[in-house]
Amino acid sequence: MLAVGLMSGTSLDGTDAALVEITGVGPTTKVKLRRFASYPFASGLKTKIKAALAVETSDVEQICSLNFELGAIFGAAVVKICAEAKIAPQELTFVASHGQTVYHLPRPDRPGLVPSTLQIGDPALIAERAQTAVISNFREADMAVGGQGAPIVPYSEYILYRSPEQTRILQNIGGIGNATVIPAAGELSDVVAFDTGPGNMIIDELCRRFYHEEYDRDGAHGAAGQVNQTVLQKLLQHPYFARPFPKTSGREDFGSEYVDQIMQQFDLGADDWVATATALTAQSIAQAVKQFATAQTELIIGGGGSYNPTLVKMIQAALPKVKVGIQEDYGYSSDAKEAIAMVVLGNQTWHHQPSNVPSATGAKRPVILGRITYF
Amino acid sequence: MLAVGLMSGTSLDGTDAALVEITGVGPTTKVKLRRFASYPFASGLKTKIKAALAVETSDVEQICSLNFELGAIFGAAVVKICAEAKIAPQELTFVASHGQTVYHLPRPDRPGLVPSTLQIGDPALIAERAQTAVISNFREADMAVGGQGAPIVPYSEYILYRSPEQTRILQNIGGIGNATVIPAAGELSDVVAFDTGPGNMIIDELCRRFYHEEYDRDGAHGAAGQVNQTVLQKLLQHPYFARPFPKTSGREDFGSEYVDQIMQQFDLGADDWVATATALTAQSIAQAVKQFATAQTELIIGGGGSYNPTLVKMIQAALPKVKVGIQEDYGYSSDAKEAIAMVVLGNQTWHHQPSNVPSATGAKRPVILGRITYF
Numbered sequence: 001m002l003a004v005g006l007m008s009g010t011s012l013d014g015t016d017a018a019l020v021e022i023t024g025v026g027p028t029t030k031v032k033l034r035r036f037a038s039y040p041f042a043s044g045l046k047t048k049i050k051a052a053l054a055v056e057t058s059d060v061e062q063i064c065s066l067n068f069e070l071g072a073i074f075g076a077a078v079v080k081i082c083a084e085a086k087i088a089p090q091e092l093t094f095v096a097s098h099g100q101t102v103y104h105l106p107r108p109d110r111p112g113l114v115p116s117t118l119q120i121g122d123p124a125l126i127a128e129r130a131q132t133a134v135i136s137n138f139r140e141a142d143m144a145v146g147g148q149g150a151p152i153v154p155y156s157e158y159i160l161y162r163s164p165e166q167t168r169i170l171q172n173i174g175g176i177g178n179a180t181v182i183p184a185a186g187e188l189s190d191v192v193a194f195d196t197g198p199g200n201m202i203i204d205e206l207c208r209r210f211y212h213e214e215y216d217r218d219g220a221h222g223a224a225g226q227v228n229q230t231v232l233q234k235l236l237q238h239p240y241f242a243r244p245f246p247k248t249s250g251r252e253d254f255g256s257e258y259v260d261q262i263m264q265q266f267d268l269g270a271d272d273w274v275a276t277a278t279a280l281t282a283q284s285i286a287q288a289v290k291q292f293a294t295a296q297t298e299l300i301i302g303g304g305g306s307y308n309p310t311l312v313k314m315i316q317a318a319l320p321k322v323k324v325g326i327q328e329d330y331g332y333s334s335d336a337k338e339a340i341a342m343v344v345l346g347n348q349t350w351h352h353q354p355s356n357v358p359s360a361t362g363a364k365r366p367v368i369l370g371r372i373t374y375f
Numbered sequence: 376m377l378a379v380g381l382m383s384g385t386s387l388d389g390t391d392a393a394l395v396e397i398t399g400v401g402p403t404t405k406v407k408l409r410r411f412a413s414y415p416f417a418s419g420l421k422t423k424i425k426a427a428l429a430v431e432t433s434d435v436e437q438i439c440s441l442n443f444e445l446g447a448i449f450g451a452a453v454v455k456i457c458a459e460a461k462i463a464p465q466e467l468t469f470v471a472s473h474g475q476t477v478y479h480l481p482r483p484d485r486p487g488l489v490p491s492t493l494q495i496g497d498p499a500l501i502a503e504r505a506q507t508a509v510i511s512n513f514r515e516a517d518m519a520v521g522g523q524g525a526p527i528v529p530y531s532e533y534i535l536y537r538s539p540e541q542t543r544i545l546q547n548i549g550g551i552g553n554a555t556v557i558p559a560a561g562e563l564s565d566v567v568a569f570d571t572g573p574g575n576m577i578i579d580e581l582c583r584r585f586y587h588e589e590y591d592r593d594g595a596h597g598a599a600g601q602v603n604q605t606v607l608q609k610l611l612q613h614p615y616f617a618r619p620f621p622k623t624s625g626r627e628d629f630g631s632e633y634v635d636q637i638m639q640q641f642d643l644g645a646d647d648w649v650a651t652a653t654a655l656t657a658q659s660i661a662q663a664v665k666q667f668a669t670a671q672t673e674l675i676i677g678g679g680g681s682y683n684p685t686l687v688k689m690i691q692a693a694l695p696k697v698k699v700g701i702q703e704d705y706g707y708s709s710d711a712k713e714a715i716a717m718v719v720l721g722n723q724t725w726h727h728q729p730s731n732v733p734s735a736t737g738a739k740r741p742v743i744l745g746r747i748t749y750f
Binding site: 048052053054055056058059060061062063064065067068069071072102103104105108112113115116117118122123124125127128136137140141143144145349352367368370371372373374375 | 423427428429430431433434435436437438439440442443444446447477478479480483487488489490491492493497498499500502503511512515516518519520724727742743745746747748749750
């Protein structure tokens with residue numbers, strides 16, 4: 001059957017839509033990407049979402065309205081990708097929509113608050129625009145059984161990448177690096193997922209400060225510089241790397257403040273800083289995943305970092321016995337990965353089957369994720 | 376099959392739960408109330424909800440958390456009513472939960488806002504507590520096709536009260552009065568629903584000001600006073616009563632400010648004020664429904680106002696040809712009516728059938744309301 005997966009991430013770039021052919025359920029699931037597109041948000045909408053994300057600038061009226069406004073935009077994305085693929089939206093069995101996360105509170109630090117998460121983009125609006133059933137709200141049920149509601153891609157990764165002979169490690173490199181380890185011939189309950197530490201966050205921040213560039217395009221600065229081993233070893237003593245699994249990291253660990261601090265502490269040239277930060281990401285990934293690497297292990301890199309060849313080479317060098325590749329080497333697409341994952345999760349919901357990964361989220365047990373709005 | 380309907384109204388009193396036996400679907404639906412209970416909110420929770428309702432005091436973190444907190448409370452209500460009825464929650468086929476409305480914006484009056492509604496009390500939390508499927512979010516789909524998302528009880532009223540010989544008018548008297556007219560042998564599309572004007576709102580406000588009482592218990596003050604016909608005729612000139620259908624009213628028409636205004640304008644004794652306000656409610660109801668009354672018409676009064684015999688007698692006097700009764704005369708319960716309606720709507724969703732009433736909400740067409748969280 002045909003389905004569209006919709007993903008709208010924390011970067012607020014826009015709506016990712018994946019038109020997918022999917023058959024089977026659970027371990028028999030097979031997917032084929034028919035088309036992928038990214039529809040950018042208008043700048044006014046981006047401003048609205050930013051206001052809704054922050055405690056200081058948010059209110060109930062704005063959230064109520066934006067939930068409907070985003071639903072209509074997600075619905076339009078479905079109509080658009082179907083038009084581009086020359087199919088009628090009615091040919092879809094379902095749309096699986098992640099929604100826009102406006103708040104995620106897995107461990108509240110004030111009394112009166114409970115663990116919770118909030119994704120908006122109302123499914124009724126999507127259903128009306130796309131004239132099809134919509135599956136949405138994939139994080140709540142996991143949190144209802146004590147999980148963190150994240151990560152939610154490991155189920156899809158397990159289904160699509162597991163192998164009887166190879167241990168496969170899916171290494172995503174966005175701002176933060178996160179790994180999903182799928183042991184050879186492992187069960188879903190053997191899957192481990194955690195944040196490895198910085199992804200592109202430090203590299204990007206250095207590029208902004210030194211060159212007013214958003215990121216190290218093609219890893220050019222990293223390649224031109226020299227890794228300072230003394231500084232690298234110091235940076236690897238960051239307490240995050242020694243913390244036990246499962247663990248999550250963020251801007252509070254490796255963001256702008258951290259970059260201020262290390263730049264005060266050490267004196268390096270611009271390219272050398274980028275090279276050393278690239279090595280930090282590579283080494284922290286290698287050290288974290290090494291313990292899971294058996295004789296037959298593949299590390300499959302996705303996310304923006306997979307397009308930085310300097311970084312990919314450094315990871316390969318740090319893991320000589322592991323076969324290191326990128327999503328595209330396996331016929332997949334980094335860009336489409338999360339939108340495809342939504343279809344895999346939606347397919348489970350459609351068949352009333354669970355799709356959280358308790359070993360990754362900390363949930364007490366497997367649960368059916370999402371809810372269905374019928375059309 | 377067995378189902379529980381949950382309703383949590385704008386009064387913020389607590390959770391109404393109705394345990395119902397339901398069979399059939401659409402016109403063949405039959406319901407039998409097995410048990411009804413009202414579980415009050417703790418005062419701290421009431422304060423939290425009030426803060427979340429107002430633009431000034433609401434924010435995204437609070438709404439995110441309260442959505443989960445209320446879900447758990449609704450789930451606990453299901454567990455409780457099942458325990459009281461000595462059944463296991465697993466015997467339920469579904470729970471149908473209205474949720475707590477924190478914002479309803481059918482006609483936004485500022486640019487940048489879209490028609491929308493927001494009910495919270497996450498169904499995943501209810502499903503986890505009650506160990507059963509949950510149907511929720513009954514207003515969004517109607518709004519997605521241009522309706523106002525309200526009223527949503529008329530479908531249930533049509534199913535439960537329609538008659539081949541009698542025109543039945545369901546008159547609810549809460550703060551505001553609202554009527555659902557079901558013509559004899561009428562189709563669903565013949566159903567008309569609208570707000571008749573003030574319900575208990577003015578009477579209650581007068582009782583608070585004169586006697587520090589929350590309402591006119593047993594209609595005692597109204598019965599002791601004298602209706603001032605001159606004042607009554609003036610009050611009946613309020614522009615709301617002349618507005619065409621469909622129309623909705625609220626606190627902005629007949630709230631505290633309105634009471635300030637009429638008390639400045641006219642000088643009456645306390646009981647005479649209550650008697651005159653009671654007559655205003657009675658007359659406005661009678662004038663509004665008169666045009667629908669045929670030879671065989673019954674007016675069935677529900678809501679708090681049905682327990683005010685002075686008001687009921689005045690309505691009967693104003694409609695001499697109509698048989699006036701209260702819900703209890705028909706073996707129903709005013710208190711349980713909305714929670715039962717949720718089960719009727721949930722049953723439609725369960726069978727993938729529509730249950731909005733376009734002639735009442737203004738929607739472009741019938742749609743399936745609600746979404747299903749499977750357990």
